[in-house]
Amino acid sequence: MSREEFAEAYPTLFHISLAQDMRQIMRHGLLSTTALLDRCEIYGSQRFNIESCPRPRPVRIGHSIYGEFLINDQAPMNVKALAKCLTDVSLEQWCRSLNRRVFFWPTQERLAKHIGARLAVMRPRIVFTFHTRSVFEVLDFDSFEFSPINSGSTMRRAALRGSSTFLKAHDYPFQERRKRRGIANAIAEITYPYAVTSAQIGAICMTSKIVPHPPASPMVAGFSESNTKEIK
DSSP: OOHHHHHHHOSEEEEEEOOSSHHHHHHHOEEOHHHHHHHTTOOHHHHHHHHSSOOSSOEEEEETTTEEEEEOOOTTOOHHHHHHHBOSSOHHHHHHHHHTEEEEBSSHHHHHHHHHHOTTOOSOEEEEEEEHHHHHHHSOGGGOEEESSOTTOOTTTOOOBSTTSSEETTTSOHHHHHHHHOHHHHOSEEEEESEEOHHHHHHSOEEEEEEOSOOSSSSGGGSSGGGOEEOO
16 A cells, blocks of 8 residues: 555544643644653553553543643453454553554544544543645654554454554555445554654644534534534
């Protein structure tokens, strides 16, 4: 899969953040869980419980200089179900793999389903819409990895997953999956390693909106101007 093939198929990418406000993003960038733990200098058992185990609820962490951050829950990732669908990695290795990634969604349909599925978190989110070609002008395309499944969910007949779930563009069977599953299901997730810095965020063409609360329906209609507010 080439950069042009991907950008043509998915002209926009989406990201959801639980950041307090846009100023926090512009100061720190989009940070993976691992990057947040590094930023807040959290180690030992507290870090292990956040980074190496599924999180049933959001976790608030803080730093005397950088302030407070809220880390997303992983409620859709049931431990027992996960143990049955992991192929060649341990539960700890899988959690660490997810937590060192910044996640993007390739379609509004997947974005809306993701927002609607977060049933336990009744709080505002910042939703970013990125111009895909602009993203690749700033971030190295070869550093991205792609998943054919929702890697953070084990609900509804959980797919097998392991070391080969996330693949680089040159290894990902995009055309094969596109023919069999269509554009909407050819790629489920796009991930970037560790963090997108504040400088990189500032250089990417994007818009951002506040979603005040999870929409009543996971359909695309739930992600609309009626329940979002654009951040100026």
